[in-house]
Amino acid sequence: MHLHGWLLSLCVTIDAVGAAALVSNPGDLIAFPSWDLQSSKNTGNDTTTLSLPGLEVESWHHVNTSRCTLMGCLLKAGVYQEEDLFHSENLEAFDASIFQVPWVYRTEFTLDPEESQHYFLQTHGISSKADVFINGQEIANKTSQAGSYAGHAFEISKVVKNDNALVVQVYPTDYDYDFALGFVDWNPYPPDNGTGVWRDIEIKQTGPVTLEPLRVITDFELPAGNSTANITLKSVVRNLEDYEITVELNGKLSLDSEDPVHEWKQSITLVPSQSTEITLFATLENPAIWWPKQWGEQPLYLGQLLVSADGKVSDTAEQSFGIRKVTSELNSHDDTIFYVNGLPFQVIGAGYSGDMFLRWDSEKFTTQVKLMLDLGHNTVRLEGKNEHPELYEIADRIGLMVMAGWECCDKWEAWSYNDNLVVKSEWTAHDYEIANASMRHEALMQQGHPSLLAYLVGSDFWPNDEATRIYINALKQADWQVPIIASASKQGFPKLLGPSGLKMDGPYDWVPPNYWYDTEPSEDRLGAAFGFGSELGAGVGTPEMGSLKKFLSSSDMEDLWKRPNKGLYHMSTRVSSFYDRKIYNDALWARYGAPTSLEDYLLKAQIMDYEATRAQFEGFSAFWNKERPATGLIYWMLNNAWPSLHWNLFDYYTHPAGSYFGAKVGARQEHAAYDYQSKSVYLINHSVGNQASRTITVDVINTDGKTIYNGSGTVETEPNTSKNVLDLSKALESIEGVVFLRLALENEIGVVLSRNVYWLANAIDTLDWDSSDWFYTPVTEYANFTAFNELQSAEVSVSAVPGEDPEGTTSLVVENTSGIPAFFVRLNAVDDNGEDALPVFWSDNYVTLWPHEKLELRFESQGAAAVQVSGMNIQKSEVGL
Secondary structure, eight states: OOHHHHHHTOOOOBOSSOBOOSOOSTTOEEEOOOEEEEEHHHHOSOHHHHTSTTOOOTTSEEEOSSOEEHHHHHHHTTSSOHHHHTSTTGGGGSOGGGGSSOEEEEEEEEOOOOTTOEEEEEEEOOBSBEEEEETTEEEEOTTTSBSTTOEEEEEOTTTOOSEEEEEEEEOOOOTTTSOOOOOTTSSOOOTTTTOEEOSOOEEEEEOSEEEOOOEEEEEEOSSSSSOEEEEEEEEEEEEOSSSOEEEEEEEEEEETTSSEEEEEEEEEEEOTTOEEEEEEEEEEESOOBOOOGGGSOOOOEEEEEEEEETTEEEEEEEEEEOBOOEEEEEOTTSOEEEEETTEEEOEEEEEEOOOTTOOOOHHHHHHHHHHHHHHTOOEEEESSOOOOHHHHHHHHHHTOEEEEEOOSSSGGGOOTTOTTOSSOOOOOHHHHHHHHHHHHHHHHHHTTOTTEEEEESOSSSOOOHHHHHHHHHHHHHTTOOSOEESOSSSSOOOTTTOOOOOBOOOOOSOOOGGGGGOOSSGGGOTTSSSEEEEEEOOSOOOOOHHHHHHHOOHHHHHHHHHOTTOBOTTTSOTTSTTSBOHHHHHHHHHHHOOOSSHHHHHHHHHHHHHHHHHHHHHHHHHGGGSSSOEEEEEESOSOOSSSOSSSOSBOTTOOBOHHHHHHHHHTOSEEEEEETTTTEEEEEEOOSSOOEEEEEEEEEEETTOOEEEEEEEEEEEOTTEEEEEEEOTTTTTTOOSEEEEEEEEEOTTSOEEEEEEEEEESSOOEEOGGGOOSSOOOEEEOOOOGGGGGOOOOOEEEEEOSSOOTTOEEEEEEEEOSSSOEEEEEEEEEOTTSOBOSSEEESOOSEEEOTTOEEEEEEEETTOOEEEEEOSSSOOEEEEO
16 A cells, blocks of 8 residues: 555544554654534634643534535534435525634644654645634634645644644635635535635654655657656755754655666755755656556556655655656647647546535545546546545546646636626735645645646636736646646636637537537637537536435426426526526427426436537537547536536436436447538547448438438548548438438447437527527527427337346346337336436447347446336336346
8 A cells, every 4th residue: 555545544543541643653644534613603712722632522513524614514413414405495595694703623632742753734725714723822824824725834843742632713715705616606605605624634743854745757758659758756855953964865666556666865964944855867668658548558656755864764755646748739720739648639528516515525536537437538627626636546547637727707717807707806915825825735736647637727717917927836846747728718818828729608508419510600609519618518417307306396396397497496596597497498398399297308308418418529529630620628517516407417416317328429439420510420539549440330210110211331440530421411301300310330340339329300400600698509490309299109128138247237138129219218227225226337328229129238336126218109117137
């Protein structure tokens, strides 16, 4: 186990003798494992007395976790229940006034201080400001410890004793005036505005010499292969004493926890209180190169430093890292294109949201990353939700690229030229100091992680020149090696960074599938599939019934289909453009017909969501090699901070539905995709090694199952390339009513790589580009799919394949035994209680079967006892497993 791992696994134990020391050896680092919590309304404001050991805290809230906001702590302590807060509109009735005064976090701990031992209190950002006291002594105040990302190390050697008490008094957070973690219009604000110790506070013990965090610099010659890699380890070593010390430095590199591949030893003499940077250099022959998951393996090296004085260990530092190279450039259209290990890298991903109460769950995030990779995504964007070191460690290990950065629409972007803010608290001199501390901390935390693709120092707006200089200097001091991007939009840029090359022109609400393919003239086509879309999507992500029942009342669910224009609490804030589903519902009613029940509404919503996300991901993938290429997209959004009715590819409970499976089809590694605008077919290849013959089979039938067209052809696929290979305009020129189009892509030995079914009306939706708003483009005439309401019934059988493979995957045979198509068949794995079995990973789902067609679908889920089967024109059923 790595040093970091066993340090984090330490715990405090109590025995008959007393409390064990929280840290006991030089180099030890541990987060305070638990807190007692109380409002200053009950404790009073005498922070000095509160921080003396032995205080009676029986009446306080006791929280067995190292980090939590006030709401997160109270949930952990059982004062509130998530299912109650999130149900219907209950959260709106919460009395948030209890958080309008400071709250106190308190813990007691034991040490064994001796001569030449030093102790540091390390913060990693407290939301959003706090006073910190130990044993009646002020360590920091709300001026020096301000900013949710501002980390500091305070030496406390002269303050600590054997028995100690730490108090952190946090002050109410205001998104307009504080550097915090807000949610803009993603969801209602948490009652506490995220106030509290949301990141770990740690104590570190050293000897007379200490090390700063380890930085790793890697470089190698392109192309990646049998080249050599140059590795540099950097840190700062500091003499904490008032006398000269000779330090023995030991360093080593190892690969995937194996024997060292390189070691260093050297001596350094430090005069009293001297700090000096140490640089260790190594050359590795035939290094193991780190790749994004879809392109290769994720080997991780470990760099370690150890300093000794007088023959005793004084401090240690380590950093896991990967050898890879990330660059970016502006193409001739001023669009950013990224390169990973020298290869053009089309970004395919989505925007992540942290939990509403900033609770971190490594297991859940690991599931979310696995879902992203299952979707075919290669990148996740963090807009001001930079989270914890664990996020980057998981992304490194699994192979997902990360675009980190600051958030929009609050104090972080309170620039003189930002006229979008209702409250604009422009930055003061102290604010720039907070920004500097924040950027320095995040840069050092993220610097060595191979999963980092870029840092966006602005979101909707670019930082002013002074902030830009601060950000760049902090990143350079941390030996930052990946691109620094000015913002997520093209509204403007600072001279030091130049244009961002990213567009943020919407949409955020529903648009039809052909929107993405209608790219000319590009100056009027906003979010269509060209350039780099930093956040855009059709506003979909409707949860299925199993999830809805967890957070909506019966009347809430009735509103979904009986009152289509009503504002809904689980959409967005009341003042948001996204508080209702009117734009979405107008399209659903017009295109698919008025719902006759909640179940009918949800089915039609899943159909809408599926075609919306599929078209977006297919459009950007198809146009990767156009004259003006689609260089990347970040779907808005990946997930929700709480149970929500839109903006997700899987819901709060990680249940995948229509938006998920549409996106999964659209982002497959090798794929044949239909262009709604030109009626052509694109052959898409996201791999970097697959080059061979491929067969595309095209079938078109009507709703009665009658064949309208079929044909096939063989084409050559090329790595990391998309190309137009087939024109279907003649085959589809005489559509009457609605038809189904099936595209099947097979490799040279007949294995199906992609199967894809579209439903097409005799005319596509008509877009009114001239009337576009920032969040959508109106439709003046909708495509007509109401014929689906008159489909004949199809017979579908579902049976489990006997036995189970070693990986715990269940295989199902889904067969249409009738002579008409079975439209939009969805399968849902449930447990013994009929609840959704989650997390779940399907090879495919929400499928349309040709007459007498048979498919084998696979899924992986723990606790699945049965599969529920439903669809547009089939009888509901359930199959036991």
